[in-house]
Amino acid sequence: MAKIFLSHSSKDKNFVFQLGEDLKALGHEPWLDEWEIKVGECIPSKIDHAIGEANYVIIVLSPDAVESGWVEREWQSKYWDEIEQNKIFVLPVLLKDCKIPNLLKTKKYADFRNNYSAGFVKLMGAIAPVFESPSPTVNIQRDPKTTDISTLLGDVQSRTTTLSECLAKALDLALKYNFENLKSFCRHELGGWERSNLENKPKNVPKYRLIGAFIAPFAELNLQYFGWGQNTSAIFDFMRSDTENFYPRKMLRTESISQIESQIEKLPKPLEKSIITIHKPLNELMLDISAPDTSDPDISTSDHPVRVYARTSDLLGILDAVRNELTKMLLDLLPGE
Numbered sequence: 001m002a003k004i005f006l007s008h009s010s011k012d013k014n015f016v017f018q019l020g021e022d023l024k025a026l027g028h029e030p031w032l033d034e035w036e037i038k039v040g041e042c043i044p045s046k047i048d049h050a051i052g053e054a055n056y057v058i059i060v061l062s063p064d065a066v067e068s069g070w071v072e073r074e075w076q077s078k079y080w081d082e083i084e085q086n087k088i089f090v091l092p093v094l095l096k097d098c099k100i101p102n103l104l105k106t107k108k109y110a111d112f113r114n115n116y117s118a119g120f121v122k123l124m125g126a127i128a129p130v131f132e133s134p135s136p137t138v139n140i141q142r143d144p145k146t147t148d149i150s151t152l153l154g155d156v157q158s159r160t161t162t163l164s165e166c167l168a169k170a171l172d173l174a175l176k177y178n179f180e181n182l183k184s185f186c187r188h189e190l191g192g193w194e195r196s197n198l199e200n201k202p203k204n205v206p207k208y209r210l211i212g213a214f215i216a217p218f219a220e221l222n223l224q225y226f227g228w229g230q231n232t233s234a235i236f237d238f239m240r241s242d243t244e245n246f247y248p249r250k251m252l253r254t255e256s257i258s259q260i261e262s263q264i265e266k267l268p269k270p271l272e273k274s275i276i277t278i279h280k281p282l283n284e285l286m287l288d289i290s291a292p293d294t295s296d297p298d299i300s301t302s303d304h305p306v307r308v309y310a311r312t313s314d315l316l317g318i319l320d321a322v323r324n325e326l327t328k329m330l331l332d333l334l335p336g337e
Contacts, residue, residue, distance in 0.1 A: 001027040002127050005054040007075045009064035015095055015112070016060055022120060027331050028127070051078055056089055056127060061109065062096040079103060091126050093119065115313055117320035124157045124327065146334060148173055153330050156323060163319055163326075164190065164258035170326060182329050189322055192256040208321035210250045211314035216307045217282065219245035223275060232275060232311065239309065251308065253315070257322060264315055274312040282306050 004023060008016045020030040031050045051057060057078040059065070075090055082089040092100075092109035100109075110126070112119030152173060156166050167186045174183035193209060214236070221239070239246035253260065267274045281303040 001029065002055040003029045003031065003053055004127075005031045005051050005057045005078075006060065007057055007065075008060035009062060009068050011064040012060055012062050012095055018116075019058075019060075019093075019120075026124070026327060027334075054078070054089075056091050058091045058093055058123070059104070061092055061094050061098055061100065061104075063098045065095075066098045066101065076103070088126070091123065093123060115317065115320070117317055117324065118313075121159075121320045121323050125159045127157065145177055148176075149330055149333050153327065156327050156330065162258075162261055163323055164256070164261055166326065167257060167322075170330070179333060182333070185325070185329060189257045192259070193252070193254045206321070206325075208318055208325075209253050211253055211310050211318070213249055213251040213278075213308050213310040214239040214246040215249055216246050216309065217304065220307060221246075221277075221309060223277075235275060235309075236311070246309075251310065253318060257319070260315055260318060264312070264319075267312055276308075276310045276312055276315065278308040278310070279305060280308065 006016055006020060016032065020032050023030040031054065033047065057075050059075040078089045090104070090107070092104050092107050094109045094111050094113060096113065110119045110123035152166065152169055155161050155169065161169075167190050170182060171186035171190065173179070174186060216239075221235070223235070240248065255263075263276070267276070282305075
């Protein structure tokens, strides 16, 4: 796994701490000054040594970081190594809108502004799962199981194949080596989760399958209304304020990952401005939502058609969560050092 130096402004430390912990959970070695520098040690020399040892420098971009001469000094030292060796060492992470430094404008960044999970998955896709041995004379022999896991990890992180394809490969691997937890996970995500009333749902149904939604039993939202200005937040603010026609609920998405990917593929672009509209009979919908209103004795049997509105980003969040979970499970299967 990679040694990663986290270059950031101290004002963004809460985000950076979370990022560092998540990188650690996936087996990487993040370096943070507050974690590594002890009282009395020379700060510049410790930082220079850590940057020199790092496989990557992640630069967390925000207005405070861009204005910090110290942060600029940290990532630029690795940037020139990148130019000389023709390899990628500097990985920009966009935390907040800011003026991108000129040297980084040509680089694609991992966008964390609206969705942490989506940004994290993109960042992981840029971090190579395998590094060259520091000594070309050392011949490292890997057993077939480790090779298979590492190869699949590379596919998952690089996003070279769809998530459903990665899950199918993971299921084959689980069957081959009898990984029971991975087998169960892949079968659920590939086949979909059984619909159940959320108040009595099986404990193993993951929370990431729940998305926020607004139910409209008797109203239809005019998504083409000019006043929205293609602003998804304005639409949801309107539904939140109209409590007579729109009811906020948590909804369980039970489809298979391939079905979710297919739904996303058909949605208009850009996805950030898309809204999902679901049409269902009320009796079916009651099986998928939390905190149903049971004051009406006929609510569980009514076939009255209703509309449900949800954010496209929530569907993307399901894919991101499944990709992260699959990555963690594969890493746990690798042999310890």
